[in-house]
Amino acid sequence: MQRTVSRTSPGSNGGAHEQPGWYADPNGRFDLRYHNGSDWTADVSTGGERFVDPLGAAPSRSDHAEGTPRATAAMVLGIIAIGIGWLPYIAVAGAVCAVLAIALGVSARRAARADGSAVGASRARVGITTGAVGVVVALVGIAFTVVVARAIDRFVDPNPNRTAITSCVPDGEGAVSAAGELTNLGSSSGDFTVRVAVARAGTDNVHRTGKVELDGVEPGETVSFELTINASLDDVECRIDGVDGPLPFGIDIPT
16 A cells, blocks of 8 residues: 655644645644544555544544634624623623633634644634624723613612602592602702602501602702602501602612
8 A cells, every 4th residue: 555644734724725745643643643634534554554443534623723712702702891891790790701702712813823723723813703792892892891880879779858748638539639749958959869668557568659759859949749659548647758859760769
């Protein structure tokens, strides 16, 4: 059997095409393995005898280059960064994933060039690109996080205030009309969300609750408010259930 053995295995010289022939088995299971010029085959030889590898053809080195796992990790991290980077608070994790994607992508691209891995090079490019986009998305997400945090802070920490119920009257048709006043004791204009509870008189059994929003109350100003709460009680008592700041983005958060 005629064998042509090259000193350099296909793919190890930066991906240059080799002539078909017998080369050292890249898996190390046999002495030689036949390469048809583009792929390894299952034809192998050991000790001058030819066999068919029961495990099939050996994978090309370029498909299992050292940098390919890093390139895959870079690609996955970049996609994750884009997916979560815009979310409030989670944006920080998205930024970390984006930076890692770029770092791994650059490292994997260098390894892919050395190994001649087309797969690794392609995935590395995707990792670098998605990582860069992920950085931009994460910056937007961090800015969004700041906006959300400020809105929540205004909601849970309103200006100092004084409230009182001035009227609580059942209308006989399954509803209660409540009225009251709020005074802004702060040093700046404020927005408030006043929660009113309707309970059976003389008890702590809250039957229904309602809310009213008061915007732009000036320092020292007292404003009146009214609201109707569905409550099928005849003997009722209205009370202030709590005062919050403006609803974040119009979303009511239970307190």
